[in-house]
Amino acid sequence: MDKENYDLAVIGCGPAGLSAAVNARVRKKSVILLGGELCTPKLQKSPLVSNYLGLPEIRGSELREKFLEHARLLDIPIQQVKVESVSPGNGGVFSVQAGKKAYQAGAVIIATGVTVNELFKGEREFTGKGISYCATCDGPLFKDKDVAVFAGASGAVEEANYLAAFCRKVYFIAGAGQRSDVDGLKPGIEVIHDQVLAVKGNDFLSLIQLEGRELPVQGFFIYRDTYLPDRLLEGLVLEDNHIRVDHDYKTNIPGVYAAGDCTGKPYQLAKAAGEGQVAALNAVQYLDRPG
Numbered sequence: 001m002d003k004e005n006y007d008l009a010v011i012g013c014g015p016a017g018l019s020a021a022v023n024a025r026v027r028k029k030s031v032i033l034l035g036g037e038l039c040t041p042k043l044q045k046s047p048l049v050s051n052y053l054g055l056p057e058i059r060g061s062e063l064r065e066k067f068l069e070h071a072r073l074l075d076i077p078i079q080q081v082k083v084e085s086v087s088p089g090n091g092g093v094f095s096v097q098a099g100k101k102a103y104q105a106g107a108v109i110i111a112t113g114v115t116v117n118e119l120f121k122g123e124r125e126f127t128g129k130g131i132s133y134c135a136t137c138d139g140p141l142f143k144d145k146d147v148a149v150f151a152g153a154s155g156a157v158e159e160a161n162y163l164a165a166f167c168r169k170v171y172f173i174a175g176a177g178q179r180s181d182v183d184g185l186k187p188g189i190e191v192i193h194d195q196v197l198a199v200k201g202n203d204f205l206s207l208i209q210l211e212g213r214e215l216p217v218q219g220f221f222i223y224r225d226t227y228l229p230d231r232l233l234e235g236l237v238l239e240d241n242h243i244r245v246d247h248d249y250k251t252n253i254p255g256v257y258a259a260g261d262c263t264g265k266p267y268q269l270a271k272a273a274g275e276g277q278v279a280a281l282n283a284v285q286y287l288d289r290p291g
């Protein structure tokens, strides 16, 4: 496995993550910015931003480009990867896992935004008991079993194909109204255009309730743009489904900070950028602590 070492790893490259990375870089820290595709589809989709100080009327896509340009000017490396987990390692170094790569950092800032979608009914209950967010990590546990993949983000096709190599049956739930990309799916994978209403079972998941039918499965792999933050990092304390932080944007885990929509409402650009800055300055102080 490839490993890279940095002072700070920032997870999520929306306004909060970009602002955190820029501020830590200005303070001369080595930073890696790990973000999903597009560096925030939210900003890209915003037709007109009229409440960002100093830029009275600007298209979201233009503002996003300005943010990215700032990061590029400071030579901040941006990797378009989805982070799967963060684990505290030896000597206070965190290991940030994304696919086959691990990034080591002395401090971490989580800036992963929020999912607009609600969780599926029963999702929390069956997480780790049939529900997974990473086929590469958990897929082999479902050898010869029936599984479904929820395609709420890119990468779902590759994950479904991977599962099809050893699972008995793979369903690909591409959503009801929207047409998720199904190009490249292996033959034999059943594509379903329907809405997930709930997941059910006793001790373990056994059924996905769709609007139009029921799927008896033992495994359900869910792909969304954003993971639940406490799934990224075990032991991270949430409050109302947001990451609990103090005034320094510290989480309950020393060395881990959070900023932006993931810490709570209002979901706004200036709040995200401001919190990214405060989190970065405090992370820098943490990295410079004596001893």
Ligand SMILES: Cc1cc2nc3c(=O)[nH]c(=O)nc-3n(C[C@H](O)[C@H](O)[C@H](O)COP(=O)(O)OP(=O)(O)OC[C@H]3O[C@@H](n4cnc5c(N)ncnc54)[C@H](O)[C@@H]3O)c2cc1C
Binding pocket: 011, 012, 013, 014, 015, 016, 017, 034, 035, 036, 037, 038, 039, 040, 041, 042, 043, 045, 046, 047, 048, 049, 050, 051, 081, 082, 083, 084, 111, 112, 113, 114, 225, 226, 227, 259, 260, 261, 262, 266, 267, 268, 269, 270, 272
């Ligand atoms: C259509 C629309 C219009 C808006 N208009 C305005 C406006 O006019 N004014 C205003 O103030 N606000 C507006 N907002 C809100 C604003 O866009 C958000 O508050 C802001 O983008 C939040 O920034 P963030 O960095 O916290 O999160 P996000 O912008 O959501 O960025 C989070 C990033 O983290 C990435 N990520 C998530 N999980 C992972 C992972 N595991 N690994 C790697 N990367 C990950 C995501 O892919 C995403 O790119 C608008 C939002 C929308 C949707």
